[in-house]
Amino acid sequence: MSRSCLQCSKFFNPLIGRGSFSRVVRVEHRATKQPFAIKIIETKAKEGREVCESELNVLRRVSHRNIIQLMEVFESHERVYMVMELATGGELFDRIIAKGSFTERDATRVLQMVLDSIKYLHSLGITHRDLKPENLLYYHPGVDSKILVTDFGLASSGNKAGDWLMRTTCGTPEYIAPEILLRKPYTNAVDAWALGVITYIMLSGSMPFEEENRTRLYRMILKGRYSFPWPNVSNLAKDFITRLLTIDPNDRMTASQALKHPWIVTMAASSSMKNLHRSISQNLMRRASSRCHSSKSGHSSGSNKSRRNWEKDLLDKCTPWTLLVFSTELNRQSLDFCADSCLQKKKSVLWGGRMDDAFGGFTRPTDVGLVPDGCWTLSRLSSVPDYVHNVYGQNF
Template sequence: MSSSQNLMDLEVNQSVYDVLQGYDVGDVIGKGSYSVVRKVTDKKTKKNFAVKVIRKDALQDNLKYVQQEIRIMTDVSVGHPNILTLYKAYETDEFFLLLTDLAEGGELYDCVCAKGQFNEAVVKCIIRQLVSAVAYIHKNGIVHRDLKPENVLLECRDDYTNLWIADFGLANILNEESRGVLHTMCGTPGYMAPECIRQLGHAQPVDLWSIGVITYLLIAGFAPFERQTPALEMRAVLKSDYTFPSDVFQNISDECKNFIKSCLVQNPNDRITAEDALRHPFLKE
C-alpha cells in the first residue's frame, strides 16, 4: 500500500474519530510518510491541540521509535515549557494518536527559509530556550539526537519567545543497560556530531554540537558544514571544516562566536555542557 493510500485511510477511518469523540476534528496541518497531523478542539474547554495520527502498518521497522518517543515524552514533556507537551497517547489496533500542543507558528525551519538571517538578540532568545530544554532532558538521562530547526516549533508565527523542541523519535535514554553510551548512527548529517558519525559511542554532548550548528545557521543563514551532498557534509564535520566569513559575522559579538566554537568541539569530553552553556556570556541573562 502506498503512503498516499495510507494517508487517505487516515482521513476516513472511523476508529480515529471514535477515539477523538471528545474533540472537534479540524483541518490537516501536516503530513508525513506514515502520519497525519490535525488540529482538534476540546468540546468542553474549547482549547486547541494537535493530534498526530500514526498508522502502525506503515511504520514497519520504525515502530520501536514511536514507542520510545511516547515513553520519553510521557516522562519529560510536562516538566519544561520549551518541550512540546504530550497530553495523551492513544493506541488502537491500527493507530497511535498523540495529543500535543498546537504549534500554530509552524517550524523554525520555515522561518529560516523565509527570513534567511536573524539578528543576534533573537538568536540569543531562541538558543537560550533550546539549551534550557536540552539541559532539562539531559538531567533526566535523555539525549535527543536529532536537534535541528525542523524539530523546533513555534507557538505563534514570528514570535520567538515561546518555542518547543519536538520529535523525540530518535531520542534515547542513557541508563545502566546502555552504560551511558549509545552507538547507533542517527540524526541529520549537517547537524550530526563527529562521534556519532564515527560510531565509536556517543552520549549527551551530541545535542550541544547540534545547538552550535543551529546557532551558526540562524546567524549566517546557512549551516557551517553545508555542502553539496550528505557525504561531503559529514566529511566537513569530521574535519571541523567551517569558518566565520567576515561579511556575515563582522557585526556579531565575540561571545556569540565563542559560544559556537564551544559547541563545535571535536572531542565530546571537551565540549560545553548544557548547564555550562546556560552560564556562557552569550546566553547569560
C-alpha cells in the same frame, strides 16, 4: 485516551506535518473548542513501532515549558493517536525571515529556552538526537511566544548520570556529530553539536558544513572545518559556536555550561545590537531556493528521496491544483499566522478564487509535474503545509 474522548474531537482537514510513519493533523475539542494536534503513527511496521515507543517513552516522562506536551494517547490495532498541544507560531527560521529584524540578543533569548530544555532532558538521561530548526516551534504567533522542542522519535533514554552510551547511527545529515559518523559509542554531547550548527545558522542563514554530496559533507564534519565570514557578529558569539562545534565530545560544552557562557549571559540582557536580519533572511531563502532547484535538476540524496516520496503521496491523493504566492504585505506577521487566520474562518478556496488578503495568493489548475515544486517551496518557506493542504481540499 478513551475512544469516546477521541470522538469528542473535531478533525480539521489541514495536515500539519508528515513523517515516514506518521502524520499530524489539527483538531478541535467539540465542547471546549480548544485546538490540539494529533500525531497519528502507523505501527504495522517495526520501524513505526520503534519510533512510537521512543517518543512515548520520553513524552510520558517530561514536563517542561519548552517541550511539547503530550495530553492523551489512544491506541488501535494499527495506529497510535498522540494528542499534543498545538504550536501555531511556526518554525524558528520562518519566524526569523518574517520578523523584519534579528539581533544577537534575539538569538540568545531563543537559545536560552532551547538550552534549558536540553539541560532538563539530559538531567533525566534523555538525548534528543535530532535537534534541528524544523523541530523548534513557536507556541503562538505573538512576539512573546515561547519555543517548543518537538519530535522525539529518535530520542534515547538512559541513566541520569549522563554517561549513557549510544550506538545507533541516526539524525539529520547536516546536524550529525563526528562521533556518530565514526560509529563510535556516543553520549548526549551529540545534542550540543547540533545546537552549535543551529546557532551558526541563526547568526548567518547558512550552514557551517554544506555540501550536496553526502560523502563530502561527512568529510567536512569529521574535519570540523568551518569559517566565520560574518563581520557583524561578535567574537563572543563565535566563541560560543566554537565550543559547541568541537570534534572531541569530551571538550564540547554541555547544555548547562552553554547556559553560563558569557555570550548567553551578557547578550540576553543587552539592549542595543546590530540588526542581522537582511543577510540571515537572504541566505535562508537562497538556501531553500537552492534545495528546490537541485532537486528539480535530478540530484539524488536521502533527503531528496524522502521529498519525492512526499510529493508522490501529495499527487496520488490530491487534486492537481497549486498555490501561487505573489507580493503581499504581512505587517511583520509570520506566514503561519496569516494562514492560521484563514483556516479559522473556515473559508474554502476554489479554482481562480482569491485567498485571504492577509496571505495574498490564488489557485489555478496547473501541469501535474509543477505541483510538487510549488507546494514544496511554499511549505519549506512558510511552514504551512496545512494551508497548502487546505487549498487542495483533500484529507490525507
